[in-house]
Amino acid sequence: MNFVSRKLWIVGGMSLALGACAAKNVAPVRYSLGLMRAEYHDYAGARANICDVEPRAVSDELGAVNKLLADFLSSTEQVKNPRSVDHGRAVELLKEATGSLDKVLDVHQSNLREVRKCGFATSGAFPELAKQGTELVEQSRARLTGSTQLLAVKEAQRKWLEEAPQREQTARQTWCAKNPEVGSTDLYYARKYADGHTEWLFCDGHIVRSTTNGGEPTLVSPEGLSARERRKVRPPRYLDAAQGYPAEEIDKQPTSVAGAAATSDVSAASGN
Template sequence: MKVTGRRVLLAALGASLSACASRPAPPVLHYSLGISRADYRDYGGAKANPCDAEQRWLSDELTAINGVLARFVNGTDKLDTPASPDHAQQVELLKEAQQTLPPVLAVHENNLRGLSRCGFKDKGAFPEISRRGGELVKEARERLSSADSVLAAVSLRQAQDTWKEESPQREATARGTWCTADPKIGEATVFYARAALDGTFRWHFCDGSLVEQRAGAEPTYVEPEGLNKRDRRRIQPPRYLEAAANFPAEEIDRPPETGTPKSASPTP
């Protein structure tokens, strides 16, 4: 009876060990972000235990993803500095990370959580890998959480830059449409109005006159350069101020407020 019982116990133990041994390690996955590359495994997704992994492999995999995250965090540290020479490159890295990094972050966080249950978690480099990994996951998530607002601001700046660059052409087109070849001095005809990015409004007149209103100030008349005395007598500033005040507000050329640039020219 004792022999039979021992055989049953050994058979059960052998079957259990065989079942554990038959479960293959998760396949190696490859990830790239910018110039960074890393190989890793999704232990949780494969219902595998990272504690059963070869410790050297696990250490290399976790370290590799930590490296990718560190380069991402450090490589997107100038997103709030548009004047930085690296800004455009960092924006592209953020765009790529927004599309591809979240699932890798989830796997890495799960692998680090699994490591915390391993008997070797306090050995070798694992304590530092775990500590640094937790920090990087948090920092990377914070960076990604701000991606929508950062990219929207970038898109808006680009749209406003395009609008500003194209403003002279819109002004020239409006002049050619609404002004005669030889406009008469003193005829207060507005052909184009623009609201600048700094909040200044300018109404342009066919005879070269200008009405300007800076933010928080009253509008003022600005006469054309080089006027002789006779032409100057023809100008009545109140007429220009009145014309500017009566110009339709919806036809003022305004900077875009979203990332879609304004392309249509205002029509007086």
């Protein structure tokens, strides 16, 4: 072995040793989401080469993170279906994932990209792990992006419900007489919920309600009416008043990002 070859051999050997050492010294990151757990290494962040790590360890790590992402997607599948028994759990899991899962996705994507450069990339389970991992990262990013908007709407809907009694009270004080007469059909406030059902509130305590499935509105009378007061009630007049109420004046629970923004603007303007 000549001097140049010996020098290259020494430098190459040192580089491999340093790379292996650096890979071994990358601190593991333990991530938990709900009941899900996974451990991964940020090789790129530590300037280490994932190819210097024992293939079995790399395979186990990629598989574990893939499983976590698959479980995340499965557990949040019903997030847009309020009628599902899993809806509440899905919303809470998305809240927990927002702001934390992005880092996992970035590192996992980087590791999947770098592992394709390794000598063992085409052996064993690596081709399938890389394919599945890439798909799961893309799907998880899409779920998180959609959840950001969804959670904003959910928060706006919660705030709308919380503040609705105050808006109702303000409207009553503005439009109703101190002692409204039963049967007067003075309508002071209407609200439409996100599920589609609507309520029209009258100063004498009557309420017209529509259902979510497009059924005919019904009149609900307050409790405690005397026989004389009941004789004054003409249901068609209440139904006509509700039908004639301007749609643009109905207090609507947000169902979209734009609606959520509008609700925030109204709350800010009212000082809430």
